Amino acid sequence: MAGVNKVILLGNLGADPEVKHLEGDKVVANLRLATTESYKDRSGNRVENTEWHDLELWDGQARVAEQYLKKGSQIYVEGKIKSDTWQDDQGNNRKRTKIRVQSFTMLGSRNSGADNAQGGGQSMPAQNSNPNTGMSSNTSPAYDSGDNDADDLPF
Amino acid sequence: MAGVNKVILLGNLGADPEVKHLEGDKVVANLRLATTESYKDRSGNRVENTEWHDLELWDGQARVAEQYLKKGSQIYVEGKIKSDTWQDDQGNNRKRTKIRVQSFTMLGSRNSGADNAQGGGQSMPAQNSNPNTGMSSNTSPAYDSGDNDADDLPF
Amino acid sequence: MAGVNKVILLGNLGADPEVKHLEGDKVVANLRLATTESYKDRSGNRVENTEWHDLELWDGQARVAEQYLKKGSQIYVEGKIKSDTWQDDQGNNRKRTKIRVQSFTMLGSRNSGADNAQGGGQSMPAQNSNPNTGMSSNTSPAYDSGDNDADDLPF
Amino acid sequence: MAGVNKVILLGNLGADPEVKHLEGDKVVANLRLATTESYKDRSGNRVENTEWHDLELWDGQARVAEQYLKKGSQIYVEGKIKSDTWQDDQGNNRKRTKIRVQSFTMLGSRNSGADNAQGGGQSMPAQNSNPNTGMSSNTSPAYDSGDNDADDLPF
DNA sequence: TTTT
């Protein structure tokens, strides 16, 4: 039966992307994403709780991540849960869970990455400050991979 | 910064719920949920891919799960990713990821396993095996826990 | 700035799909989907609240909808909100909101309404009753359109 | 049957919140939210498409919105679709769709409008620039309303 | 280990 396996995350990168260029033009990027929830406990003290997620991006998305994301970047992510299972040396069953990213959007996490001048004097969100290559619009695009890992960069 | 950590799953239980009644009226239920995606590979053959998820429910939700869910039940789930980390005997860092369920809805996996033909004593569940009086009301309720683990059964 | 506009619905069709075959091989299907929430009011009475959604599907998805969905079908939908605005005869600004479907999955609303084939006394969800072309597996596939309205049927 | 009716939006406010304080301590805020998607058409030109959403928040959330949001604010929203239907003067059936907000999170839309702190004409997001009233943590909280419209401010 |  057809199921649904969907993950939505919004958080910040704990480190620069780790990118591997594989044979055959394949590229994979691994990101560490922190999602922090904050609430008040019964004593009224604000408590923070951070969950760390391992993200995996392929090809076109991996290239965008490599180019524009870095430690501290704030992103919105859609993906799905994928786990690897194997046996370790002791013969124990092991499992590791990661998020296979299907699309992501860079948010304004303030010089997210780049040492890039906030560019022009534009007034609006300045979502991201990527050197958006001479576009009058400095939108922050979303990067979508069909499930087919579109290889082309979106701009 | 406030983040988002949201999981949406729709699938079937691989086994009956495992429920533990703890001291202080706390209850926890663990479920194994399969989400299956199916697609055609480039040769045109249909391929199925199943991901298994460990779900954790508390208190009111755990009680509902205990009472109405069983192996084969089809449910829709919203929750968040939570991982436990620890060191194993060899001193290796270990991590285990599960889904903390925030709400779930029973779908029509119609007497999913159950011998519960329209019948039993329960008033509700099982989407469309309810003695639904052929009526406008054939509801299958959703079980929501605030993040506060409401202890009361929803009906 | 790159935004997010995402809708997730799970409900039942209020009527058979309305399908229009346009020139140039384009097809559009309009569906009426009911999502019902049910809760107890403060008096402890169960209350039902139904919201009706206008769904729009194109091309490949529209064809699948035409072929397999009907009044009563239970589906899971992902899409986005799209509204049309215009001026009516009196010069008033008008707005109509619909859901542009990006993917959907047929759930087991077991001969949902239909006097549909598969007939017999099958015990299970009958997920969908598609004559799934000689596959041993008659899984209920999800229909995904990139945003590109893939024209091909998924099986 | 229990359905799902969920909306996820991430965008910017087109105007300051419109807030009405009603009798009995009830408060309602209406927001106009823009979600922009940007893509390249087949000629390779980047195209922007903006959808405007009418959001409705109640009580605690409305108060937070009144205090911290303004034109330009970037927020992440979870809610559900709700439509009002009525007959107009000509006896035509009319329908208006809005998003009933269940939770929202302020993102860094960088002095989103505000002349708030963080001083001058700083260029970037500044995640939240709310005068977070003497908290050691000045995280950007998420505002959640059970469906019960919690009346209390979250901090 | 589910479901189709």
Added chain:
DNA sequence: TTTT
């Protein structure tokens, strides 16, 4: 290890 992020962010505020």
